[in-house]
Each structure stands twice: as C-alpha cells, then as structure tokens.
Amino acid sequence: MELIKKARGGDQRSIARIISYAENETPEAAEVLQKLYAFTGMAHIVGITGPPGSGKSTLTDKLVKEYRKQGKTVAVLAVDPTSPYSGGAILGDRVRMSDLTLDPGVYIRSMGTRGRLGGLSKGTASAVKILDACGFNYIFIETVGVGQSEVDIVKNADTTIVVTVPGLGDDIQAIKAGILEIGDIFIVNKADRDGTDRLLMELKMMLDLNPDKAAWIPPILQTVATQNKGITELADTIIQHGDFLRQSGQLIRQRRERLETEIFDLIINRITQQIIRKQNEDGTFEQELQRVMDKEIDPYTLVDKMLKKIFK
Amino acid sequence: MELIKKARGGDQRSIARIISYAENETPEAAEVLQKLYAFTGMAHIVGITGPPGSGKSTLTDKLVKEYRKQGKTVAVLAVDPTSPYSGGAILGDRVRMSDLTLDPGVYIRSMGTRGRLGGLSKGTASAVKILDACGFNYIFIETVGVGQSEVDIVKNADTTIVVTVPGLGDDIQAIKAGILEIGDIFIVNKADRDGTDRLLMELKMMLDLNPDKAAWIPPILQTVATQNKGITELADTIIQHGDFLRQSGQLIRQRRERLETEIFDLIINRITQQIIRKQNEDGTFEQELQRVMDKEIDPYTLVDKMLKKIFK
Numbered sequence: 265m266e267l268i269k270k271a272r273g274g275d276q277r278s279i280a281r282i283i284s285y286a287e288n289e290t291p292e293a294a295e296v297l298q299k300l301y302a303f304t305g306m307a308h309i310v311g312i313t314g315p316p317g318s319g320k321s322t323l324t325d326k327l328v329k330e331y332r333k334q335g336k337t338v339a340v341l342a343v344d345p346t347s348p349y350s351g352g353a354i355l356g357d358r359v360r361m362s363d364l365t366l367d368p369g370v371y372i373r374s375m376g377t378r379g380r381l382g383g384l385s386k387g388t389a390s391a392v393k394i395l396d397a398c399g400f401n402y403i404f405i406e407t408v409g410v411g412q413s414e415v416d417i418v419k420n421a422d423t424t425i426v427v428t429v430p431g432l433g434d435d436i437q438a439i440k441a442g443i444l445e446i447g448d449i450f451i452v453n454k455a456d457r458d459g460t461d462r463l464l465m466e467l468k469m470m471l472d473l474n475p476d477k478a479a480w481i482p483p484i485l486q487t488v489a490t491q492n493k494g495i496t497e498l499a500d501t502i503i504q505h506g507d508f509l510r511q512s513g514q515l516i517r518q519r520r521e522r523l524e525t526e527i528f529d530l531i532i533n534r535i536t537q538q539i540i541r542k543q544n545e546d547g548t549f550e551q552e553l554q555r556v557m558d559k560e561i562d563p564y565t566l567v568d569k570m571l572k573k574i575f576k
Numbered sequence: 577m578e579l580i581k582k583a584r585g586g587d588q589r590s591i592a593r594i595i596s597y598a599e600n601e602t603p604e605a606a607e608v609l610q611k612l613y614a615f616t617g618m619a620h621i622v623g624i625t626g627p628p629g630s631g632k633s634t635l636t637d638k639l640v641k642e643y644r645k646q647g648k649t650v651a652v653l654a655v656d657p658t659s660p661y662s663g664g665a666i667l668g669d670r671v672r673m674s675d676l677t678l679d680p681g682v683y684i685r686s687m688g689t690r691g692r693l694g695g696l697s698k699g700t701a702s703a704v705k706i707l708d709a710c711g712f713n714y715i716f717i718e719t720v721g722v723g724q725s726e727v728d729i730v731k732n733a734d735t736t737i738v739v740t741v742p743g744l745g746d747d748i749q750a751i752k753a754g755i756l757e758i759g760d761i762f763i764v765n766k767a768d769r770d771g772t773d774r775l776l777m778e779l780k781m782m783l784d785l786n787p788d789k790a791a792w793i794p795p796i797l798q799t800v801a802t803q804n805k806g807i808t809e810l811a812d813t814i815i816q817h818g819d820f821l822r823q824s825g826q827l828i829r830q831r832r833e834r835l836e837t838e839i840f841d842l843i844i845n846r847i848t849q850q851i852i853r854k855q856n857e858d859g860t861f862e863q864e865l866q867r868v869m870d871k872e873i874d875p876y877t878l879v880d881k882m883l884k885k886i887f888k
Contacts, residue, residue: 564610
C-alpha cells in the first residue's frame with residue numbers, strides 16, 4: 265500500500281492522513297492499522313500529565329528540542345479531553361511549538377474528543393501505534409488535566425511524567441493523591457516560584473507512603489521549562505526509565521496489559537455499534553423508552569429485554 | 577422491602593447501605609434500584625464542576641445551608657475522579673461540612689472510582705436515583721476537575737454550575753472552552769481577588785460566541801463563598817433554571833436523553849461482564865494474546881475471531 269510506504273518513509277502528510285483515518289474510523293482505517301501493527305513496538309512512549317497551568321506544553325517543547333539535539337525523532341500528541349463537545353482540540357499554546365513544525369524529524373498533532381465511550385482514548389491509542397510504526401524514536405502524549413480520561417490516555421505510555429507546580433491551591437491534595445500511582449517521574453515545574461520546597465517535601469512524603477514502586481523509585485525533578493532549566497536531566501531520566509523497563513521485564517508486562525485492555529475496548533466498541541444498528545432497524549426502542557419515562561417499566565427490565573434480543 | 581421503606585422514611589444508614597449496594601453492584605442492588613425507580617423524578621439535580629482550587633466544596637457547603645434555611649432537604653455527592661486507583665475518594669475538605677452531618681435533612685457522601693469503563697459515572701447515576709427516590713429536594717453532584725469523566729458525571733444533572741476563579745494560569749482558555757457547552761450557570765468565585773473583572777469579561781465574550789443557548793442565557797454570577805457572598809442569589813438562580821427547564825419542556829427532553837444513555841451504558845456493562853466470563857471459561861485468550869504480542873497476528877484479527885465466538 266503506497267500510503268503506508270510513504271508514511272513509513274517519513275512523509276508527514278501521509279502520516280497525518282492515516283491518523284485521520286483512525287480518528288474518524290473510516291473504512292481504510294482497519295486495513296492500515298492491521299498492516300502497520302507488525303512494525304510497532306520500537307518507540308519509547310512518554311505520557312505527560314498534570315493540572316492546568318503547570319506548563320506541560322512548554323516542558324514538552326523543550327524536551328522535543330533536547331532529543332532532537334541527540335539526533336532522535338519525536339512525535340507529540342497533544343490531547344485535550346476538556347473539549348468534549350466541540351470535536352476539535354483548542355490548544356492555542358501549540359503555536360509555541362511552531363518553530364518545530366518545519367523540522368522533518370518532529371511530528372505534532374492535536375487531538376480532541378470524538379464520540380462517546382472512550383473515543384479519545386481509542387483515537388490516541390491508534391495514533392500512537394501509527395507513529396510507532398512510522399519509526400519515531402519518542403512519542404509524547406501530552407494531556408490537559410488530571411481526571412479519569414487523562415489517566416486512560418496516559419495508560420498508552422511506557423513512562424508517565426506527572427508535572428506539578430507550586431501554588432495551585434486547595435485541591436492539590438486531591439490531585440496528588442490521584443496521580444501518585446501513575447507517575448514514573450515527577451516534575452516540579454516553575455521551580456523558581458515560592459512554595460517549591462514545600463511542594464517537593466509534600467511530594468516526597470506522599471511517594472514514600474506508596475509501597476507499590478519498590479523496583480523503580482520515582483525521582484522528583486525540578487525544572488523551569490521557560491528557561492530550559494532541568495530539561496537535560498529530565499531527558500536523561502526518561503532514558504534511564506526506559507532502560508529500567510526493558511531490563512526488568514516490566515516493559516513486556518505493561519505492554520501485554522495494555523494490549524489486553526485495547527482488545528477488550530475494541531470488542532466493546534464493535535458490539536456497541538452493533539446494538540445501535542439493531543436498535544435503529546427495529547424501531548421499537550423509542551416506544552420502550554417512553555414507557556420507562558412514564559414509569560410503566562424500569563430501565564433494568566428494559567435492558568434485560570434488549571439483551572435477550574441481541575443474544576437470542 | 578424493609579430497607580427501602582426505612583430509606584424512604586429518611587433513615588440515613590439505610591440510604592447509605594443502598595448506595596453501597598449500588599456502588600459495589602451487589603446482588604441486592606438490582607432489585608432495590610428496580611423497586612426505587614418508580615419514585616424517582618422529583619428532585620432538582622444540580623452538578624457543580626470547575627478546576628481544582630476554585631472553591632467548589634465551600635460553595636456547595638454554603639448552598640446547602642441556604643436551602644436548609646428555606647426548609648428544603650439536600651443531598652451532596654462529592655465525586656472524585658482524580659482518584660482512579662485507590663478506590664476511595666480522598667476529600668479532606670469534606671470535614672468542613674461536618675457541622676451539616678448532624679442535620680437529618682442533609683445527606684453527604686463521597687464517591688471514588690470503582691472499576692473500569694465508566695464505573696464512577698454509573699455509580700453516581702445510581703446514587704442520584706436512590707437519593708431522588710428517598711425524597712431529597714436537591715441533589716448536588718460536586719466533582720473535582722474538568723475532564724471528560726467530570727463531564728460524564730455532570731450529565732446526570734438537570735442544572736450544571738461551572739465554577740471558575742481568577743488567576744488560574746495559562747490553560748484557563750482550554751478549560752473554559754471545554755466546559756462552556758455544559759454550563760447553565762457560571763460562577764466567578766473568590767470574586768474579591770485580582771483579575772475578577774478580566775475573567776468576567778472573558779467568560780461573557782466566550783458565552784456570547786456560543787449560539788446554542790438561545791432559550792436560556794447562562795448568567796455569570798460572582799461569589800465569595802468563604803464570606804457567604806452571592807450565595808442567596810445563586811440559590812435563587814438555580815430555582816429559576818429549574819422553573820425554566822420545567823416550563824420549556826427541556827427537563828423532559830434532557831431526562832429522556834439521559835435515560836437513553838443510561839440504558840446503553842447498562843447494556844454495554846452487562847455485555848462486557850459476559851465477555852469476561854466467556855473468556856475465562858474458555859482459557860484460550862492468553863495464548864491468543866501472546867500471539868499478538870509476538871506479532872504473529874494483529875489485534876484486529878483477534879477481535880474479529882472473538883466476536884464471531886460471542887455471536888455464533
């Protein structure tokens with residue numbers, strides 16, 4: 265297939281087109297993904313997450329430049345789950361990366377939410393696979409926010425970087441508690457601000473309480489991304505974590521788990537499509553729904569009925 | 577059923593037990609939810625969302641007190657989607673509400689994430705129904721954060737309040753863009769801070785750009801929750817929005833849509849359980865997964881195979 269050949273040869277327009285196929289689930293998507301699968305598995309996939317205002321975009325920007333200096337190719341997926349209805353990511357700060365977009369060794373793409381039921385997570389998973397098969401050495405997945413959807417997205421990564429920042433206010437405790445388990449590397453960005461020492465101490469204390477990380481002790485690094493401070497150290501730490509994952513066998517375990525989840529998600533997605541199709545063919549659903557609205561039957565009874573129809 | 581009778585009579589321990597059934601999907605859950613369904617539909621369900629640090633908890637606290645003064649009963653579900661692995665919500669700030677917990681007209685419950693695939697959203701939907709059937713006049717769903725999962729949770733609400741706060745930093749644009757569509761009432765909390773006027777202006781501009789809200793123009797209110805400023809006005813505005821929903825017929829439309837989504841989610845959940853059960857019975861999945869890991873086959877081919885087995 266010509267398109268695959270071109271994409272794997274580094275043609276950015278072909279890469280973009282394939283990702284669009286996958287995002288929009290066009291008929292071509294299945295075939296292309298199927299063919300690309302055999303070439304996946306080489307890239308180091310790095311997730312970057314953290315609360316709004318923590319400077320993730322700038323940090324990613326600088327990391328990309330650092331790896332480019334080392335001669336590595338890099339792709340960035342900027343995922344915006346806070347844009348659930350608009351269908352497109354609004355990421356004005358991506359213009360900051362514009363000096364990178366002329367570099368053929370860098371590919372940057374914004375992704376918004378498509379459809380319901382984990383559409384974004386699925387689209388991101390496909391995009392990662394495509395970029396992996398196209399030979400990028402590093403793939404960064406950058407997400408805005410710290411909710412469940414961000415966690416789902418970050419599950420596509422081998423290494424997860426959690427970015428925090430001093431002075432974010434009351435709910436910081438809740439954030440830290442939630443993302444503690446997913447972080448392989450912690451960053452205190454804007455580390456020239458007041459409150460850095462306190463935040464470092466708090467993070468250290470919370471990580472010390474976490475018993476699950478015996479094999480890899482997540483380091484806490486300080487950066488001032490806008491001034492390019494701490495970026496080289498961060499880039500090295502990411503490489504170290506990659507080495508650890510390979511040598512410990514954890515990379516295989518993680519990827520196996522990820523694949524399992526993905527297969528289930530694919531199945532559920534396919535079944536959902538089938539249910540929607542059956543429901544539309546049949547035409548009785550609207551009447552049944554009205555009966556539930558009128559409290560003539562309850563939703564659980566209706567679900568039993570519908571399931572019997574599907575599996576009859 | 578004695579438990580239902582007690583819960584509907586206002587016994588808080590019985591209410592708590594039923595919600596736990598639903599959260600943990602015990603065998604009792606289905607029966608209880610089925611029986612309670614006929615009593616639902618009376619409560620005004622209010623979602624409160626906004627970025628970390630915006631003071632949502634304090635605001636909810638004050639609103640509860642305001643409605644209690646008016647003789648209304650209130651339930652609060654504090655949902656924490658940032659805690660995906662721990663299985664329990666860490667909401668230290670809930671202690672602020674402790675003076676309310678002695679009031680029999682107030683029920684407060686924290687909810688964390690259970691399981692995968694929208695578990696939190698489902699648990700919250702069930703809890704709302706239970707509290708509704710138990711006769712609470714107002715049910716507040718308070719969420720931490722602004723991601724997709726928060727949006728999913730807030731979809732359970734009739735009225736959605738979006739709380740913002742001056743001076744949250746760079747990504748505020750992204751946040752505002754994402755939650756613009758879901759807000760019925762916008763709050764600038766901590767409105768005694770610098771930057772309030774600018775934030776008000778920005779919000780107004782963004783809302784003016786939004787064409788979908790012709791019937792109800794979302795008001796932007798200012799509060800200083802810690803000083804109880806603007807709370808009465810907010811409480812009144814919530815009531816006004818409730819009146820609007822009923823009189824315009826939008827309440828029925830929204831609830832119908834919500835019910836439809838819920839029925840689909842129930843079906844998908846049941847099918848997922850069935851797939852997991854089949855896979856475990858069969859025992860061949862592990863071998864197939866290894867073949868995908870070894871790139872002998874691709875995941876899409878495996879999914880096709882599994883689906884044929886399910887629907888054969």
